[in-house]
Amino acid sequence: MIRKKKCVAMLLAGGQGSRLYALTNNIAKPAVSFGGKYRIIDFPLSNCVNSGIDTVGVLTQYQPLVLNDYIGNGQPWDLDREFGGVHILSPYQAKTSSEWYKGTANAIYQNIRFIKQFNPDYVLILSGDHIYKMNYSVMLNYHILNNADCTIAAIEVPMEEASRFGILNTNEDSSIYEFEEKPKNPKNNLASMGIYIFSAEKLYKYLEEDNADPNSSNDFGKNVLPKMLSNGERMMAYKFTGYWKDVGTIDSLYEANMDLLGDIPKFNVSDPSWKIQTRSPMSPPHYVGDGAIIKNSIILTGCEIYGDVENSILSSDVVVEKGATVRNSVIMADVKIKSGATVEYAIIDENTVVSSGATVGDPKESGKGIAVLSRNITIGENAKVSGGQIIDKDLEGGAN
Amino acid sequence: MRAVGIVFSNIHDKNVPELVRIRTLGSIPFGGRYRLIDFPLSNMVNSGIDTVGIITKSNYQSLMDHVGSGKYWDLARKDGGLIILPPFGDLGNDSLYTSRLEALKGITSFLSHADEEYVVMTDCDSVCRMNYNEILDYHIRNRADITLVYKKMVPDMTSEEPATTFTVFENRITGLAYKTEADGKEANVFTNVFIMKRSLLLSIIMDSISRGKRHFMTDIIADNLKSMRIMGYEHKGFFAGITSFQAYFESNMSLLDPANRNELFGDRNVFTKVKDSAPTKYGNNASVKNSLIADGCVVEGTVENSIIFRGVKVDRGAVVKNSIVMQDTVIGTGASLNYIIVDKNVSIKDGRYLSGAENHPFYVAKGMMV
Numbered sequence: 001m002i003r004k005k006k007c008v009a010m011l012l013a014g015g016q017g018s019r020l021y022a023l024t025n026n027i028a029k030p031a032v033s034f035g036g037k038y039r040i041i042d043f044p045l046s047n048c049v050n051s052g053i054d055t056v057g058v059l060t061q062y063q064p065l066v067l068n069d070y071i072g073n074g075q076p077w078d079l080d081r082e083f084g085g086v087h088i089l090s091p092y093q094a095k096t097s098s099e100w101y102k103g104t105a106n107a108i109y110q111n112i113r114f115i116k117q118f119n120p121d122y123v124l125i126l127s128g129d130h131i132y133k134m135n136y137s138v139m140l141n142y143h144i145l146n147n148a149d150c151t152i153a154a155i156e157v158p159m160e161e162a163s164r165f166g167i168l169n170t171n172e173d174s175s176i177y178e179f180e181e182k183p184k185n186p187k188n189n190l191a192s193m194g195i196y197i198f199s200a201e202k203l204y205k206y207l208e209e210d211n212a213d214p215n216s217s218n219d220f221g222k223n224v225l226p227k228m229l230s231n232g233e234r235m236m237a238y239k240f241t242g243y244w245k246d247v248g249t250i251d252s253l254y255e256a257n258m259d260l261l262g263d264i265p266k267f268n269v270s271d272p273s274w275k276i277q278t279r280s281p282m283s284p285p286h287y288v289g290d291g292a293i294i295k296n297s298i299i300l301t302g303c304e305i306y307g308d309v310e311n312s313i314l315s316s317d318v319v320v321e322k323g324a325t326v327r328n329s330v331i332m333a334d335v336k337i338k339s340g341a342t343v344e345y346a347i348i349d350e351n352t353v354v355s356s357g358a359t360v361g362d363p364k365e366s367g368k369g370i371a372v373l374s375r376n377i378t379i380g381e382n383a384k385v386s387g388g389q390i391i392d393k394d395l396e397g398g399a400n
Numbered sequence: 401m402r403a404v405g406i407v408f409s410n411i412h413d414k415n416v417p418e419l420v421r422i423r424t425l426g427s428i429p430f431g432g433r434y435r436l437i438d439f440p441l442s443n444m445v446n447s448g449i450d451t452v453g454i455i456t457k458s459n460y461q462s463l464m465d466h467v468g469s470g471k472y473w474d475l476a477r478k479d480g481g482l483i484i485l486p487p488f489g490d491l492g493n494d495s496l497y498t499s500r501l502e503a504l505k506g507i508t509s510f511l512s513h514a515d516e517e518y519v520v521m522t523d524c525d526s527v528c529r530m531n532y533n534e535i536l537d538y539h540i541r542n543r544a545d546i547t548l549v550y551k552k553m554v555p556d557m558t559s560e561e562p563a564t565t566f567t568v569f570e571n572r573i574t575g576l577a578y579k580t581e582a583d584g585k586e587a588n589v590f591t592n593v594f595i596m597k598r599s600l601l602l603s604i605i606m607d608s609i610s611r612g613k614r615h616f617m618t619d620i621i622a623d624n625l626k627s628m629r630i631m632g633y634e635h636k637g638f639f640a641g642i643t644s645f646q647a648y649f650e651s652n653m654s655l656l657d658p659a660n661r662n663e664l665f666g667d668r669n670v671f672t673k674v675k676d677s678a679p680t681k682y683g684n685n686a687s688v689k690n691s692l693i694a695d696g697c698v699v700e701g702t703v704e705n706s707i708i709f710r711g712v713k714v715d716r717g718a719v720v721k722n723s724i725v726m727q728d729t730v731i732g733t734g735a736s737l738n739y740i741i742v743d744k745n746v747s748i749k750d751g752r753y754l755s756g757a758e759n760h761p762f763y764v765a766k767g768m769m770v
Contacts, residue, residue: 036679037695075471076674263683270678270696280674282472284665285432285694285708287658294686298679301433301695302668304658313679317668 003083004119005055007140007197009048010111012104013041013128014061019249022374022392023349027066030128032253033332033350035260035269036300036315039070040247042278043133044126045077045086050274051136053124055084057114059107061091061100076279089114103218109207115200123203125196125220131256131267132193132244133274139238140197149202149233150225152176153195155240165191166221168237176235179226190237193244196220202233243267254347254370257313257330261296281316281333291322300333307337315350324354328364332375345387349375355383355397362387403518403536404480404598405444405452406507409437409463411500411592412525415560415643418763419743423462426454426524428642429726429744431655432694432707435466436642438672439529440522441482445473446669447532449520451480453510455503457487466673473671485510500616501608504601511602519601523592527640527651529664530593535633539595544631546600546621548573549593551639557582559643564590564617568632576622590617591635638663649741649761652707652724656690677710685716701731715750722758726766740764 017029024032030041041058048056056079060067067088074086089111091100101107108115108125115123122143124136134153143151154168162183168190169178180186206224210216216223229235243266245256259266269276283302288294292305299305302317307324314320315332321339329343334351337343341354346361347370354360358379361371368387379385380397409426419428426437437454444452452475456463467473470482487497488506497503504511511519518539520532530549539547548566555563557579565587567575579587604620613619621630638660640651654660664670677696682688687702696711701718711728714720718731723740731737732750739756742748743766752770756762764770 076676260679261681270681275676276678277676280676281668282671282674283668284434284655284661284670285692286680287656287661288688288691288693288703290689292688294682294688296684297682299682299693300679302665 002119004121005084006120007053007055007122007124007136008115008118008120009044009053009056009124009126009136010108010115011041011044011048011056011058011126011128012107013058013067014064014101014107015127015129016062017129017248020253021250022372022390023250023253023347024063025374025392026063028060028062028064028128029248031067031070032247033315034131034247034253035257036298036313037280038269038276038278040131041067041071041128042077042276043131044128045071045079046274046276046278047132047134047136048124048126049077049079049277051134051138051140053136054079054081055118055120056086057089057111058086058128059089059101059111061107064088064090070279072279077277084118087114103223104220105207105210105216105224106218108203109211109218112204112207116204120200123198123200125194125198127194129246129248130193130244131247132240133242133271133276134195134240134244136195136197139195142238143197143199143236146173146175146236147234148197148236149199150228151197151236151238152225153193153240154190154237155193155244156189157191159186159189162186162189162191168192170237174237174239176229176237179221179229181221190239192221193240194221196225202228250347250370250372254330258311258328260298260313261311283316289322292320307339321356329361346371346373346385348373351376353378355379355381357382358384358397360385401448401450401516403449403520403532403595404511404514404516405449405532406519406521407437407440407444407452407454408500408503408521408523408592409454409456409460410458411503411523412561412643415525416645416648417560418645418765419648420459422459422766424456424458424460424524425642427460427462427466428524428648429709430527430642430648431652432692432709434670434672435463436524436527437463437467438670439527440524441467441473441475442670443522443528443530443532444520445475445671446529447520447536449532450475450477451483451514451516453483453485453507455485455507457497457503460484460486468673472673483510499614501605501614501619504605504616505609508602508605511598511605514598517597519596519598521594525642526591527642527664528591528635528638529670530591530635530637532593532595535593536595538633539631542571542631543629544596545628546594546596547631547633548621549591549633549635550588551591551635551641552586553589553639553641554584554586555579555589556641556643556647558646561643563587563643566590566632568634571631571633573621573630573632574625576617576625588632588634589641591639591641593635645741645763646759646761649724653705653722655692655707656705675710683716686714709744718748723761743767746770 013030017024079086247253286303289306300316306322307320338356344361374392410424469476475482562578680697683700694710700716701714715733717734729746
């Protein structure tokens with residue numbers, strides 16, 4: 001018997017995420033941390049594992065160092081396998097040509113040989129910039145039952161936002177008759193989530209054709225999917241109704257983090273039947289000191305809290321010294337907030353220091369926006385970072 | 401590597417009978433996210449020892465479950481790595497070992513197949529950071545036959561087993577005594593860590609089989625203080641002995657001191673099984689002071705001077721003070737705990753009031769409903 005996998009997942013993780021500005025200066029978007037404990041890529045990876053898909057190719061391109069290191073041999077997701085498992089697929093040099101991934105379709109095309117070694121019946125294409133929990137095996141069954149050539153996961157978005165998305169116009173049986181990429185006057189509000197299942201042979205065929213077409217920009221949404229539709233292939237929309245958030249902007253990343261807070265959070269990561277698996281730090285439990293006040297917040301392992309923390313997400317090994325205040329903020333791993341510093345409505349990336357008396361951010365009501373500090377920088381004593389400012393290098397201290 | 405490691409997972413079980421009824425000493429939960437065996441295992445790995453045998457006796461399912469293949473300690477190795485050594489029944493009378501020497505007899509084949517020159521042996525009854533490499537250097541520098549590690553401290557007189565204490569003269573151990581009477585004085589208390597050549601250990605084991613010797617300290621160490629060069633190495637850092645239920649309580653609480661925590665965990669090199677619990681959430685009415693809280697908890701009530709393990713729920717209005725609450729326990733609305741050690745998966749119903757005393761914490765067994 002030939003060893004094979006029913007379904008292989010290909011995760012597009014090469015995006016720069018330029019709208020996350022300083023947060024993606026040195027790392028790819030899927031490696032950006034989320035919810036204190038996670039990185040964005042944990043969500044599609046955990047979804048794969050929880051859906052019984054144990055073969056995942058991760059396509060990297062932009063600043064892959066942190067991401068490669070993070071994924072490693074895939075052990076945190078149980079993806080260290082002899083046959084299957086997680087594989088990092090970076091652009092490579094070939095005898096006749098060597099090129100970067102030109103578009104999403106080209107990235108998959110360049111790795112067809114990787115897919116074929118598992119001889120799958122179906123290929124699942126994912127992107128690494130969404131926060132959601134989804135059972136891909138249900139979508140796969142839907143694809144099979146509907147005898148589809150390609151199934152696209154879709155979610156209803158507010159009508160007024162529909163023009164930001166790729167919109168799927170469908171018949172009554174959810175088969176797709178038209179794509180509209182960011183339409184000015186959308187006919188409906190069913191948006192593509194960038195999650196596709198292809199029957200493998202069809203995928204190979206259309207990728208070969210797309211590659212041979214010099215006028216194509218080698219993109220699934222722009223080229224491959226419309227071509228399939230015009231050729232009369234059976235394309236289905238799979239409606240998803242759960243939580244789904246594109247965290248491609250500072251605001252949406254912030255909102256998605258805040259969606260974890262509250263008595264009944266909008267997004268629940270502590271569902272034992274759908275564990276989000278991650279590479280966990282080996283830190284001791286967090287310590288809360290005598291004078292600390294913590295309200296409506298998430299605090300990770302290894303933190304030392306002596307000050308006030310409210311409506312915030314603190315990743316592992318964060319220190320909040322006595323007299324420091326952190327409100328309505330997302331603080332990533334190893335950040336130090338020194339005594340008397342105030343952080344309000346801000347995102348602070350890993351290993352950054354906010355020195356004594358410094359102020360980062362302004363209240364949301366000020367309308368100035370979210371303050372962002374990138375990783376590995378120091379904000380000097382009594383320095384002031386206003387709301388909406390994005391700081392990616394050390395900032396000298398201010399006057400008292 | 402120069403040394404192979406041996407960890408005795410349950411030599412001192414009888415000191416903490418409550419906690420080992422369903423597990424071995426090595427798998428007793430400690431410090432919010434750890435098991436006692438994490439400390440010797442991490443010390444081994446941090447000292448560069450990459451072959452570690454764990455001697456087990458009974459009730460070791462929880463231990464096996466915890467250590468697994470050894471991957472969290474980087475001990476899932478093709479060559480060496482972590483090796484569980486289950487009891488070996490061939491002691492002539494079909495019974496399990498009752499002493500350290502008998503336990504060692506059961507692993508002679510493991511010992512003879514190792515190729516490291518030295519053996520580092522440790523128990524699971526202490527929490528500390530120890531660099532076995534430095535101790536091994538000391539052992540070699542002093543041309544010792546055996547090196548025993550001791551800590552200057554007041555022995556725990558509530559322990560079921562008497563403390564082994566040494567007389568040390570110019571770093572050499574010249575006398576051995578079991579402490580049975582409390583005098584409140586510091587003594588050189590044995591930490592149950594020893595180092596010797598593997599070949600010497602094997603010959604001691606063979607000799608003890610043929611001569612019917614049973615007790616390592618009395619029959620081997622005490623009898624050879626003159627004929628062998630037996631050195632003492634003083635451990636000067638943080639050391640918490642888990643020698644009684646009270647000591648277990650106090651050792652946990654000693655982690656609330658930042659200096660101790662920093663010494664143990666400052667370099668983040670104590671390894672343990674990873675569970676991927678969700679992050680811990682604090683509600684709007686939470687009030688927490690001087691406490692260690694692991695991942696996966698939901699804190700809506702009050703917690704003071706306590707150690708809270710993974711996945712614990714402290715409901716609204718509940719008050720937990722001076723207590724240790726283990727994994728997945730739920731403290732109901734308005735319940736109150738003071739000086740209580742609550743084992744795993746316990747449910748404390750709404751409004752219940754439980755109190756022990758500082759010198760006598762009360763214990764609630766695993767899975768109970770109160």
